[in-house]
Amino acid sequence: MPYFKYNEKSCYYEEHGDGIPLLFLHGNTASSKMFCNVVEPFAKHYKVVLIDFLGHGKSDRVEKLETDLWFDEALQVIAFLEQAHYKKANLIGSSGGALVAINVALERSDLVDKVIADSFEGEVPLQEFVQNVVEEREMSKKDKEGKRFYYEMHGEDWENVVDNDTNAIYKHAKTIGKFFHKPLNGLQTKMLLTGSKEDEYVKLVHPDFYIETYSKLIGKLCNASMHIFDQGRHPALLSNKDEFVKLAKDFFDK
Numbered sequence: 001m002p003y004f005k006y007n008e009k010s011c012y013y014e015e016h017g018d019g020i021p022l023l024f025l026h027g028n029t030a031s032s033k034m035f036c037n038v039v040e041p042f043a044k045h046y047k048v049v050l051i052d053f054l055g056h057g058k059s060d061r062v063e064k065l066e067t068d069l070w071f072d073e074a075l076q077v078i079a080f081l082e083q084a085h086y087k088k089a090n091l092i093g094s095s096g097g098a099l100v101a102i103n104v105a106l107e108r109s110d111l112v113d114k115v116i117a118d119s120f121e122g123e124v125p126l127q128e129f130v131q132n133v134v135e136e137r138e139m140s141k142k143d144k145e146g147k148r149f150y151y152e153m154h155g156e157d158w159e160n161v162v163d164n165d166t167n168a169i170y171k172h173a174k175t176i177g178k179f180f181h182k183p184l185n186g187l188q189t190k191m192l193l194t195g196s197k198e199d200e201y202v203k204l205v206h207p208d209f210y211i212e213t214y215s216k217l218i219g220k221l222c223n224a225s226m227h228i229f230d231q232g233r234h235p236a237l238l239s240n241k242d243e244f245v246k247l248a249k250d251f252f253d254k
Contacts, residue, residue, distance in 0.1 A: 017043030027095030031057025074103030
């Protein structure tokens with residue numbers, strides 16, 4: 001199995017298709033397996049790259065995840081792009097992976113062409129989520145569907161992966177409280193922000209959460225737009241797969 005190195009650890013990746021590299025960046029408690037149903041349509045047009053972040057999926061395990069989790073995962077992506085000698089790759093990040101994608105663009109815009117950031121909460125943690133994350137994660141570990149998802153993503157040690165992620169999210173919110181090291185103002189990378197009005201993680205916070213949040217971000221970014229789906233659970237990339245594939249292809253090919 002193919003791996004790349006990051007801080008003397010091995011991170012798993014796999015590639016499908018040919019063409020311009022298109023990296024898919026998974027969300028929290030997930031692995032690259034979350035994208036299994038969307039690989040085929042994209043691999044017809046691009047070289048699809050799936051990465052398991054350190055401590056997830058088929059990558060090496062760690063005792064604990066970095067508190068600045070989404071920045072550290074961005075450094076992993078940068079390490080991959082450098083080792084693979086890929087320049088001007090396209091990125092699709094979903095949920096936590098969207099934060100990673102934006103961090104990659106902020107830190108190394110020379111390596112990135114375009115970014116789709118899907119179903120994420122903005123520049124700072126969503127307090128309504130963070131304040132209940134420990135309790136909700138414990139409940140998810142007892143839920144049949146939750147356990148099935150975690151096992152499919154990570155295997156036998158799924159519970160430790162989930163606990164590490166929960167601890168990192170909670171500690172990040174308490175000690176860091178922002179997702180990006182650099183200001184969004186001035187970022188030239190072309191970006192598309194996507195989400196669903198029916199996203200169960202945000203619709204109770206505000207019915208137009210993504211519209212309001214993304215509008216503020218677009219006001220700072222130099223070259224960004226958004227598309228909000230009327231229906232679909234979290235993340236929109238998967239719940240609106242067919243429409244998302246078309247939308248993404250149009251965006252990348254312009």
